[in-house]
Amino acid sequence: MLAVAIIGSGMAGPVLALSLHKHSIPCVLFELRTPDSQQGGNIALAPNALRVLDHLGIYDRLRLLGYNYEELGFTNGSGMILGKLWNGSQKVYNFPALRIHRSIVKEELIRECEKKGIEIRWGKKCTGVEEEREGSAVVRFEDGETVEAQFVVGADGIHSKIRPFMFPGTDPIFSGLMGVMGTVMVQNLNSLCETHGLDLPCMIFGAKGSFAIMPASFGGNELGYFATLEAKDRGRTGWQMLEKNQAELKEMLHERFLPEKNGFPVLVKELVEKTASETLTSWPFFSVPHLHSWSSPNKRIFVIGDAAHAIPPTGGQGAAMAFEDAETLAYVLARVLASDFNANHLSDIVSKWEHHRIDRIVKVVNFTTKNGDLRKSSPHYYEQAAKEWIIWATFKFMGPEGGAHWMYAYNAESVLGALA
């Protein structure tokens, strides 16, 4: 029987596998995709995410493959700076922030798993939990195979097949917002910086929605953007179709960001006009309803990452939370799989981990929701003015840490204190 079966090899899965490896705990990853499948887009990794990757020894490789920065400028539609957030800081947090292709992070994690001899079984679609026993759990796969392990961890993302076993009826809920992302090479842009006066990276909070512009390559040559728009739910198939419909995505951007009256800076218009269609991708913001627990009755099955708490990207913390869950859960599993562990304490130690993580997720979700509200368009002048004032006042009174210190300074090792 396996010690740990991990379902899903996205962000949380390989980080859990590598963290378990540090504790000499064997595991196998089961992933429905093939090794070459790509999931597009860039992500910004804040210090709390990078700290986990550093503990695994891969941060130093990754930082050379993306754009390292500290300040993220917040501006209004005309480019006036409302405040600057330390999205990372070498001095305060030991890490600057890193903007990087999501697929590069995944590839590096997989490479590290392979280097460590961790088995990944590709093309294995889990269809759910077969049963939970006293000392193990059994999962089944589409090809008919069943696998028994002492512990099963669902790291299988927002549409998890593991979560319904413990928490039926927890389908993801659409937030009313979506992101459209694109990329343009700097050399294709005219008079970058001279004409629009924007310091990059920046997040523009306009009256007609928000538009983040962030370099995504080490030298800053590749400029990615992330537009946040209000949208109606299209259902899972509708969203999948939209992701492939670059013409419709382009039209959405043109309608929102090109008209003169909508008042976005010249750079935004140029980026929208010069985006090669094949770089366009979309992302509807869904969240998983709040769960009070992330484990099964016998504490043999867990959910982590998006499977447990998918949150909109407006706080830039989705991957970070997945990494933290994984590293902290590895500490728990290391304790319970140790030869001197008293099985009567399993429920207690798992509850302590859950409290530690769920308390934090609640705070992160609040932070994310507030940020999401600011990214919405403002139908009236006074709403826009209030939005700009809130942003300005936040940085005026809180400084560049912007009230995010508690989030970025977190070290997953702190779970050890909570488990005591």
Ligand SMILES: Cc1cc2nc3c(=O)[nH]c(=O)nc-3n(C[C@H](O)[C@H](O)[C@H](O)COP(=O)(O)OP(=O)(O)OC[C@H]3O[C@@H](n4cnc5c(N)ncnc54)[C@H](O)[C@@H]3O)c2cc1C
């Ligand atoms: C475009 C984009 C931009 C983002 N930007 C940011 C950002 O700036 N900062 C940030 O912190 N986060 C960001 N996120 C969010 C972040 O990527 C997610 O929160 C993170 O990937 C969650 O990791 P996960 O491992 O829980 O889930 P996933 O990464 O979704 O991985 C789940 C894995 O499970 C596999 N799987 C699913 N179902 C099954 C099954 N039935 N059987 C077997 N395998 C299965 C999937 O194929 C996938 O590989 C972004 C996400 C996207 C899409």
